[in-house]
Amino acid sequence: MEDNMTKTFVAGDFKNEQTARWCPGCGDHAILNVLHKAMAEIGVAPKDTAVISGIGCSSRLPYYMNTYGMHTIHGRAAAIATGLKTSRPDLTVWQISGDGDGLAIGGNHFIHALRRNIDINILLFNNKIYGLTKGQYSPTSDRGFVSKSSPYGTTEDPFIPAELVFGARGKFFARGFDITLDITREIMVAAARHKGAAVVEVLQNCVIFNHGIHTWLSDKEVRAERTITLRQGEKMLFGKDNNRGLVRDGFALKAVTVGEDGYTIDDVLVHDAHTADDILHRQLALMDGHDLPLALGVIRDVDAPTYDHDVEAQVEEVKAKKGFSNLRDMIVKTAETWTV
Amino acid sequence: MLQSTNVQTLEKVVIRFAGDSGDGMQLAGNIFSNVSAGEGNLISTFPDYPAEIRAPQGSLSGVSGYQVSVGRNVHTPGDSADVLVAMNPAALKTNLKYLKPDGIIICDGDSFTPANLKKALYQTEDPITELCINPDRIMLVPMTTLLKHTLEGSGMDIKAIMKCKNMLALGLLCWLLDRPVDKVLAKLKAKFAKKPAVYEANEKVIHAGWDYGHNTHASMPTYRIETEATVPGTYTDVNGNTATAWGLIMASEKSHRPLFLGSYPITPATDILHELAKRKDLGVKACQMEDEIAGVCSAIGASYGGNLAVTTTSGPGLALKSEGIGLAVMAELPLVIIDVQRGGPSTGLPTKTEQTDLMQALYGRNGESPLCVVAAASPTDCFTMAFEAARIAIEHMTPVILLTDAFIANGSSAFRIPEEEDFPEIKPNFVTKEQLENGWKPFDRDAETFARYWAVPGTEGAMHRVGGLEKDFKTSVISTDGPNHEHMVNVRREKIARIADNIPELKLQGDENADTVLVGWGGTYGHILTAANELNAEGTPVAVAHFRYINPLPKNALAELGKFKRVIVAELNTGMFADYLQQHMPGKEILRINKIEGQPFLVKEIVDGVKKHIAEA
Numbered sequence: 015m016e017d018n019m020t021k022t023f024v025a026g027d028f029k030n031e032q033t034a035r036w037c038p039g040c041g042d043h044a045i046l047n048v049l050h051k052a053m054a055e056i057g058v059a060p061k062d063t064a065v066i067s068g069i070g071c072s073s074r075l076p077y078y079m080n081t082y083g084m085h086t087i088h089g090r091a092a093a094i095a096t097g098l099k100t101s102r103p104d105l106t107v108w109q110i111s112g113d114g115d116g117l118a119i120g121g122n123h124f125i126h127a128l129r130r131n132i133d134i135n136i137l138l139f140n141n142k143i144y145g146l147t148k149g150q151y152s153p154t155s156d157r158g159f160v161s162k163s164s165p166y167g168t169t170e171d172p173f174i175p176a177e178l179v180f181g182a183r184g185k186f187f188a189r190g191f192d193i194t195l196d197i198t199r200e201i202m203v204a205a206a207r208h209k210g211a212a213v214v215e216v217l218q219n220c221v222i223f224n225h226g227i228h229t230w231l232s233d234k235e236v237r238a239e240r241t242i243t244l245r246q247g248e249k250m251l252f253g254k255d256n257n258r259g260l261v262r263d264g265f266a267l268k269a270v271t272v273g274e275d276g277y278t279i280d281d282v283l284v285h286d287a288h289t290a291d292d293i294l295h296r297q298l299a300l301m302d303g304h305d306l307p308l309a310l311g312v313i314r315d316v317d318a319p320t321y322d323h324d325v326e327a328q329v330e331e332v333k334a335k336k337g338f339s340n341l342r343d344m345i346v347k348t349a350e351t352w353t354v
Numbered sequence: 355m356l357q358s359t360n361v362q363t364l365e366k367v368v369i370r371f372a373g374d375s376g377d378g379m380q381l382a383g384n385i386f387s388n389v390s391a392g393e394g395n396l397i398s399t400f401p402d403y404p405a406e407i408r409a410p411q412g413s414l415s416g417v418s419g420y421q422v423s424v425g426r427n428v429h430t431p432g433d434s435a436d437v438l439v440a441m442n443p444a445a446l447k448t449n450l451k452y453l454k455p456d457g458i459i460i461c462d463g464d465s466f467t468p469a470n471l472k473k474a475l476y477q478t479e480d481p482i483t484e485l486c487i488n489p490d491r492i493m494l495v496p497m498t499t500l501l502k503h504t505l506e507g508s509g510m511d512i513k514a515i516m517k518c519k520n521m522l523a524l525g526l527l528c529w530l531l532d533r534p535v536d537k538v539l540a541k542l543k544a545k546f547a548k549k550p551a552v553y554e555a556n557e558k559v560i561h562a563g564w565d566y567g568h569n570t571h572a573s574m575p576t577y578r579i580e581t582e583a584t585v586p587g588t589y590t591d592v593n594g595n596t597a598t599a600w601g602l603i604m605a606s607e608k609s610h611r612p613l614f615l616g617s618y619p620i621t622p623a624t625d626i627l628h629e630l631a632k633r634k635d636l637g638v639k640a641c642q643m644e645d646e647i648a649g650v651c652s653a654i655g656a657s658y659g660g661n662l663a664v665t666t667t668s669g670p671g672l673a674l675k676s677e678g679i680g681l682a683v684m685a686e687l688p689l690v691i692i693d694v695q696r697g698g699p700s701t702g703l704p705t706k707t708e709q710t711d712l713m714q715a716l717y718g719r720n721g722e723s724p725l726c727v728v729a730a731a732s733p734t735d736c737f738t739m740a741f742e743a744a745r746i747a748i749e750h751m752t753p754v755i756l757l758t759d760a761f762i763a764n765g766s767s768a769f770r771i772p773e774e775e776d777f778p779e780i781k782p783n784f785v786t787k788e789q790l791e792n793g794w795k796p797f798d799r800d801a802e803t804f805a806r807y808w809a810v811p812g813t814e815g816a817m818h819r820v821g822g823l824e825k826d827f828k829t830s831v832i833s834t835d836g837p838n839h840e841h842m843v844n845v846r847r848e849k850i851a852r853i854a855d856n857i858p859e860l861k862l863q864g865d866e867n868a869d870t871v872l873v874g875w876g877g878t879y880g881h882i883l884t885a886a887n888e889l890n891a892e893g894t895p896v897a898v899a900h901f902r903y904i905n906p907l908p909k910n911a912l913a914e915l916g917k918f919k920r921v922i923v924a925e926l927n928t929g930m931f932a933d934y935l936q937q938h939m940p941g942k943e944i945l946r947i948n949k950i951e952g953q954p955f956l957v958k959e960i961v962d963g964v965k966k967h968i969a970e971a
Contacts, residue, residue, distance in 0.1 A: 032831075061814050066655070069822075076819050077832065082811040084658055085821030086651070087681050093616075093648035097655030097663070098811075101614045101639060105659070105811055123651075126644035325641070329634045336635035341603045344636055345771050349590040350541065352392040 021059065025050035028060055030080040041192030041218035042071060045139065046078055048195050049108075052202035053081075058106045065108045066095040068115035071146050072139035072218070075110045089120030092127040095134045096321075103322040106206060109136045113154040114144045117173050121153070128182035130321040131210040137202070138175055138215045143224035161223075176299035176313070179213050180292055186212035187299060188312040191232045192219055197243060197310050204312045210320045231303045240303045244285045244311040250298075251282060252307050259283075260298075260306070267297050269306055287315040363578045366396075366425025367531060368432030371523075372449040373441030374411050375418050378520035382439075383420040386527060388591050389537045391768040394581030396428035397591070398733075398880065400765040400954075403705055412473040417448045426580040427887065429732075429880035431765060433956040437530065439523050441465065441497075443481050444474035450485055459487065460526055462519065463494035493571060497522050504562040505555055518559040525563020532578050535564055585770055592769040594733040594762040594877075595622075598692060599629035601740030602664055603636055604772065608741075609748050609780035611662040615640040616652030618671065621704045622760040623694035626666045646671040650678035650691065657687040658820065660810030662744055664690040669698045669711045672755075673718065679753050680719045683846065685820040686797070686806045688747035688782075692740070695759040697952040706952030707761035709876055712930040715755040716905055722843045724850045726750070727905040729757040729876035734769045736762060739902055742857075745780045750853050751805040757904075759926075761954045762877040785809040790816055795830035803856075804849035853906050860899060860908040868895035869919040872964060875901040875931050878955055882924055885960035896964060901931070912938055922947060922967050924960050 028050045036042045053063065063081040067073035069088035076083030082105075086094050091109045099107040109127075116124050116138050127134065143161065144150040150163035154175065158167040179187045186208045190198035198216060205212035217228045231240045242252035242260065250260040257272045259282030270277040287295070295314040301307060338344040345351070369386065371379035380401060387397040402419035409416030423432040438453045440446035442465040453459065471479060478484045482492060497519050505515050521542075528535050539557055546553035592600070606613035615638065617627040630640035639656075643649045650665040657663035667675060672693045682689040695711045697703025715727045726746050730739040736758055743756040785794055785807035796818040797806050809816035818830075826833035827841050864872070864886040872889075874882040879900050886898045899915060901907070915921050916939065923932040924947035932944045947963035949955055 060817050061812060064658075064811050076821070079819070080817055082658075082817055083819040084655075084685070085819060085823065086654070087677050087822055090647060090651040090678065093643065093651035094655035094658075096643075096648070097614065097616055097641070097652030097657075098659045099655075100641060100652070101612065101656035101661045101663075102659040102811065122644055123648055126648070325639055329637055329639060332634040333637055338635055340607055341600060341636060342771055342774070344633070345590060345600070346588065349592075350388060350544065351588050351590045351771065352388070353588050354394065354584050354586055 023054040023057060023059070025054045028053045028063070028080055030078060032078050034078050035074065036071060037222055039221040040071070041141070041220070042075070042139065044192045044195065045137070045198065045216055045218060046075060048199045049075075049137070049202060052199045052206070055199070055203050056106070056206045058206075062104065063106050063108070064098060065110060066091045066098065067110040068120055069146070070112040070115045070144070071220075072110055072112040073115060089115055089118070090123060091115065092120060092123035092134075092136070096123075096127055096130070096132045099132055099134050100322045100325055103133070103326050107134045109134050111136065111138055113138065113140045113142060113175070114152045117175065117178065118153045125178065125182035128179060128184040128211045128213070131185060131318055132321040133209055133323070134211055135202070135205045136211065136213045138213055139218045140175060140215055141218045141220040141224055142227050143220050145220045145223050149223035174300060175213070175215050177296070180296050180299065184213055185210045185314065185316045185318050186312075187215070187295070187314045188213070189215045189217070189299075189308075189310050191217045191228065191310070193232055194310060201312055204315060208315055209323075210318055231308050240307055241310050242301075242307040244287070244298065244309055244313060246285060246287055246312065248285055249279065249282045250285055267301070267306060287312050290316050361532070361576050361578055363580060364425060364436075365580050366423055366428050366432070367437070367577060367579050368421065368423045368435045369437045369439065369527065369531075370435035370449060370452050371420045371439045372417055372445035374416055374445075376411070377441045378517065379418065379439070379441065380420045382520040382524045383422050384591070385538055385541050386524060386533065387422045387424060388541060389533055390424035390579070391589060391591065392537060393534070394584070395424040395579055396426065396582050396584070396768065398423045398428050398431045398765065398767045400431040400761065410473070412442055412444055412470050414444050414448055414474055417445045419449055419452070421452070424579055426582040427884070429884050430954070430957065433958055437527070439527070441519065441523070442474070443470050443476060446481065447474050447476070447485065450487070457491065458530075459492040460523060461492055461494050462497040464496050464498035493526075495522075495526065495566060500562055500566060501559065504558050508555055510555060518556055521556045521559045522563040525560035526567045528560070529564045529567035530576055532576055535560060584768075587770040587773070589768045589770050591766050592733060592737075593625070593764055593766040594730065594736040594758055595625035595694065595764070596629050597734055597736040597769060598730070598740045598756075598758060598763075599626050599633065601737035602630070602662070602690070602744060603633060603638065604737070604777055605741045605744030605780060606638070606662045608777055609662055609744065609782055611660065611748065611782065613638045613664065614653060614656035614661040615664045615666065616643050616649040616656065617641070617666045618643055618646045618649045620646070620668045620671045622696055622763050623666045623668045623671070623692065625763070626692065626694070646674035647678060650675040653689055654678060654682055654685075654687060657682070657689050658685075658811070660808070662690070662748065663688070664692065664744075666692040666694070668694050668696050669714065670701065672711060672714055676719045679725070680721065680723050681822050682753040683719070683723045683725055684822050684824075686751045686846075687753070687820070688751055688808070689753040690740070690743045690747050691753060691755045692743070693755060693757050694763045695757060703952040705760065707759045707877070707926065707954055708950065708952060709757075709759060709878070709926040710930070710950070711757060712904070712927065712934070715757055716934070722847065724847050724905070726752055726754040726850055726853055727757065728754060728903055729901070730762060731876060731879035731900060731902055733762050733765050733767050735879070735902070737769065737772075741777055746853055746856070748780050748782050749805070749856065750803055750849065751783055751808060752850060757876055759877040783808055785813070785816055796820060797825050797827070797830040799845070803852050804845060851906050854909045857903045857906075857908060860901070860911045860914055862914060863898040863900070865890050865895040866897050868897045870895070870964065870968060871897045871899050871915060871918040871921055872960070873899045873901070873915065873921060873923040873931070873935070874925065875904060878924060878926060881955040881957050881960060884957045885964065888957065888961055889964060894965060894968065904931075904934075907938070915939065916942065920945060920967065922964055924948075924955065924963065926950065926955065
């Protein structure tokens with residue numbers, strides 16, 4: 015451990031010699047590079063880092079890491095990461111999942127990892143499509159979405175990942191794009207420093223099966239108007255001229271222009287990701303880019319007891335209290351025995 | 355025998371306790387069997403629960419039973435009882451069929467009220483005649499009256515007084531079966547150490563029960579039960595599920611690997627989770643996960659992290675875990691999966707016993723997915739085989755399925771608490787520093803065992819990725835090459851086959867020179883051995899071959915079985931192990947004795963089955 019404290023890392027320390035086999039132009043390439051950089055900034059050694067994925071395009075990621083890693087089975091990465099982190103709280107554990115892997119087949123493990131508040135960092139790559147199986151709608155595809163498995167449009171509503179996170183009592187939620195590299199790196203670092211289950215939703219482009227699904231939000235020309243980057247302690251401002259702001263409007267939020275309609279800078283809300291109450295965090299996370307800008311950055315970051323820490327602490331407490339030296343000692347002291 | 359006033363000597367005696375779940379029958383039975391064990395008897399017990407958690411008091415569906423056999427050559431709880439203790443008319447009605455024709459009944463006479471008779475669906479007001487019971491063989495003890503009389507002036511209310519009914523019956527049994535009352539009282543005193551008033555009341559009641567037998571039924575025979583010399587040591591009474599949990603802890607101590615359990619509640623396996631959850635006091639991390647799949651997956655994560663990783667379940671849960679187990683096969687990680695078998699398919703008979711998951715354990719995964727399968731033969735053997743499952747998993751880098759069943763999981767017998775040196779060190783196949791300095795790859799293998807090396811996160815220079823995709827044999831990088839895949843399939847199969855070099859050989863029992871070998875596996879051992887002993891005693895020579903290592907089979911197994919003219923497999927399914935053996939012994943006709951009633955074999959069923967096969971040949 016002492017070594018890690020003093021040693022600094024560069025992105026290349028987390029990268030291995032394998033060539034990433036995603037499609038040219040896939041957003042995953044950029045996210046991988048950002049993750050290498052974020053890990054260098056976090057400063058935990060490759061030998062103390064493990065990256066666990068499920069199945070899907072994004073789940074190939076561990077193969078391109080020079081860390082410990084497992085490419086597992088569809089939907090189960092959260093459960094496997096939970097076992098690894100609970101048994102080895104000394105490791106920094108990342109989970110890589112797509113929207114299908116994490117929210118459809120793996121939905122149960124996803125919500126329970128959040129409820130337990132196991133200290134893992136979940137990178138949720140959301141491209142609203144099944145890519146590896148070649149283009150079926152996913153649990154985040156919008157109602158009416160046309161795909162190979164919904165040729166006439168879907169007849170079901172999607173999950174909004176943030177809403178699921180809050181519903182499962184998640185304590186950390188952040189959002190970025192595969193093309194907003196600085197923000198995405200920042201939120202990965204914040205997720206790693208947060209103690210507890212942290213969800214980082216990365217809106218990612220599938221260049222083959224769902225090309226441009228996020229461009230109406232992420233394109234350079236519109237991004238400033240349709241998104242807002244939230245920063246701790248700062249006014250919730252956005253727009254090309256940074257003069258648009260979020261204000262309270264009864265129980266709802268409203269986007270206004272500072273200096274117009276009687277709104278001043280003092281009316282604009284200040285972001286606090288650390289308040290335990292999640293009502294404003296929910297409202298911010300559910301803004302979708304239509305009437306209100308899509309929120310990027312760390313939306314919620316609240317401390318709470320973590321599962322892995324408390325399991326370890328309970329083991330140590332009970333061990334000390336009972337003081338058994340081994341199995342035989344325990345049996346002899348607690349069971350009814352006789353000697354022949 | 356009722357006419358005799360002499361003390362008779364019995365090789366073994368079977369007592370069945372039956373009553374409402376609130377009657378404390380299990381506690382009475384437990385004290386009885388433990389005191390007997392302390393006297394040098396072998397013991398074997400089995401509880402028979404209703405499926406309902408709390409059925410109406412006095413109803414037929416609410417009766418729970420607890421059977422115990424004590425004496426010499428005790429390997430099963432007994433086919434039928436010598437003594438039935440029935441606390442109400444419903445218990446008498448439902449349990450009479452388990453009593454030997456000349457058995458004795460001890461019954462609470464005060465419980466034969468019109469209301470109770472009605473609840474138990476009797477047609478008349480005379481249950482003894484209605485059930486055709488010989489009145490000479492039933493002791494109708496006015497238990498309620500006796501209790502009230504004994505505890506008069508104790509200040510206890512009627513509810514508390516009635517709770518002592520089980521101890522009245524126990525006192526009576528002490529007289530009937532020559533059990534030392536002082537030893538019984540010592541156990542009770544320990545149990546109620548914090549409630550001296552309760553102890554004092556129960557002490558009076560036990561004496562009252564003994565005195566009642568002695569004074570009122572002086573004409574009844576009393577018995578002396580034979581003892582058997584056992585291995586010296588400190589003993590306790592343990593059921594199979596607890597023994598399984600303890601065996602895993604022993605393996606953790608011997609491998610110096612922390613024990614991690616990922617599990618989900620399922621009957622009849624949940625008691626293993628309960629025990630390991632308590633054993634946080636020994637450093638165990640037992641996690642109740644959100645489902646069966648998370649149970650196995652969290653264990654796989656812990657295994658990758660360098661733990662002795664375990665998941666526990668029953669048949670339906672094993673089905674859910676299949677894909678995860680396949681991952682452990684492919685990633686070649688040590689993993690122990692414990693399946694406490696119950697009646698299936700689907701929800702089936704959740705509280706009843708069966709051996710019907712053998713095929714699922716051997717083959718129930720996609721692809722060529724061989725793994726090691728072992729089975730425990732008795733409640734105490736669960737300890738040994740849980741240890742073995744862990745040892746094989748860790749030393750051979752493979753998932754191992756341990757099959758137990760509801761019968762041995764809930765049944766108990768006397769367990770000699772192992773000494774430090776009774777079990778060997780388990781040697782994990784860790785990657786070495788030298789290997790890491792010389793270009794180690796994650797799927798490099800030990801030349802002898804074909805096991806890959808375990809590189810635990812945190813180790814400098816051993817960062818590596820594993821997963822469900824096929825790997826190249828030489829480079830350990832993912833590969834879709836056809837010939838490489840076939841080679842890897844064969845390598846993984848050979849790795850499992852070579853476990854045979856690291857397990858004990860099959861040892862025949864019974865008459866090894868017989869023409870016939872009686873074959874079994876897993877939890878039927880006690881019944882099969884008892885049946886063989888009876889057959890040999892009455893002049894029908896048979897050998898016994900009982901299997902605890904199923905895949906791979908012990909090296910000498912097929913040669914040993916091949917020596918016999920007749921191979922008869924007795925199992926609680928339609929012939930799964932027989933089919934498995936038949937594959938390995940194509941030229942041999944494998945004869946079968948099968949039962950699928952959710953109940954263990956009766957010894958008699960096996961004896962009759964063997965005789966029938968011999969007669970037909």
